[in-house]
Amino acid sequence: MNRSKAEASDRSKEAGADFLQLDTADAPPGGLTDWLARRLREAVADGRLPAGSRLPASRVLAAELGVSRGVVTDAYRRLAEEGQVAGRGRGGTVVVAAVAASSSVVRGEEPGADRPRPAPALFLDDPAPEVFDRLRAAPARIDLTPGVPDLAAFPRTAWLRAERAVLDGLAAADLGYGDVRGTPALRRAVAHWLARNRGIRADPDEVLIVAGTAQALALLGRALGRAGVGEVAVEDPGSLGARQHLAHWLAATPPVPVDAEGIRVDALRATGAPAVLLTPAHQYPTGVVLGGDRRRALLRWAAEGGLVIEDDYDAEHRYDRPPVPALRAALPEQVCYAGSVSKLLAPALRTGWLLVPARLRDAVLDAKRFADLGNPVLPQLVLARLMESGELDRHLRLLRRRHRRRRDAMIAAIRTHLPGATVHGAAAGLHLMLTLPEEPGRTDTEWAAAALAEGVKVQPLSWHARLPYPPGLVLGYAAGSTAEITEGVAVLGRLVRRSS
Secondary structure, three states: OOHHHHHHHHHHHHOEEOHHHEEHHHOOOOOHHHHHHHHHHHHHHOOOOOOOOEOOOHHHHHHHHOOOHHHHHHHHHHHHHOOOEEEOHHHOEEEOOOOOOOOOEEEOOOOOOEEEOOOOOOOOOOOOOOHHHHHHHOOOOEEOOOOOOOHHHOOHHHHHHHHHHHHHOOOHHHHOOOOOOOOHHHHHHHHHHHHHHOOOOOOHHHEEEEOHHHHHHHHHHHHHHHOOOOEOEEEEOOOHHHHHHHHHHOOEOOEEEEEOOEEOHHHHHHHOOOEEEEOOOOOOOOOOOOOHHHHHHHHHHHHOOOEEEEEOOOOOOEOOOOOOOOHHHOOHHHEEEEEEOOOOOOHHHOOEEEEOOHHHHHHHHHHHHHHHOOOOHHHHHHHHHHHHHOHHHHHHHHHHHHHHHHHHHHHHHHHHHOOOOEEEOOOEOOEEEEEOOOEOOEOHHHHHHHHHHOOEEOEEHHHHOOOOOOOEEEEEOOOOOHHHHHHHHHHHHHHHHHHO
């Protein structure tokens, strides 16, 4: 062998790609194509190459690996024939489907109905903190989990228009680190929004921009813990997610029962807790509104030194009842107020706001500073423009019409397919709560697991209740089409009839 051929041989032995850390030294002699195709299949199967990932151009990958281009194109062709990747012209070769695991399906009752089997530990009576991550990741044909608006209605054109306008007017200095409290433009826009829509009068300097209500609860948990507050009472039933966030930072979250008028203030007093987390405008998950007498009793409790954390998570979405003023408007120095755009635009924006009494402001601001130095600046400026221009108000009116139609479709489907169920909280919000007739030996977590096995994703009511409460389900209707809603409820109805 001459020197040039020997050098080429040595280089090929050392060739490798950063992509998937591919190293041709791992390939068996004469089996480069089989080896590369296998490595690509493994990466698709284990999630390193999720659907939508683009593979390197065959010429580029071949050069990095020191192999002929035909080796790469043949490996790509094999995956394409198996339906795992597809050519997209100038868009390259894209992953379109994961490898199906042989143990991941269960035979349905209808012919050919192979459906994903839910993880057996997903629907536990005492769910772990990561349960919502796992539920979101679980595959399903129809997703009726609560808490998401109509994401297909996101105002992309308005957002892009606002983004271009923001970038056109942005100085170079504006791309540096921003104010940890949030951009002045968004804090001002939020103050105006709250005055118009929630009856809250606040100076922009009182507004703290946060990464959604989840971060608001985390910041409050840290600040209260440092102030010596070890427990915050919570509604029962009440949001499991909110309770988990508080419990991560505090020693205790004692449950307080909720009835048709909202939280029972006498039971709140009995806990001795110095603070309480509430959803007074549309209680989660029951949907009740805090009644007038209860509201006055709660404000008396707060005026005596109690602290209210008001989670105003979806108050703007109402259909059959008048608006309910925020508690913060009545007693600002005893109420921490949290809101976000997760139910108005999209949870992906991770943008919300927090107003706290003056005595807690510095501690909460310190917690925010050491958490992340403040939210990203550019999305704040775009959102501020949408809020001040009236685009967000127009979007809210569109959402109300769409959500109302989907709510009506879900109620009609429940009447047809689940006539024994009782519907709660239909006048507002993005979800319905159902209580079901008690079935001997059948829990609502088992209902939810059976539904997921049939391709329909729901939440069991018992996740959100620690005190005794009838079994039930929490169903979101905002994010799906009316056809999906009807089909999903029909599946639930078949499950109920099958077990009776």
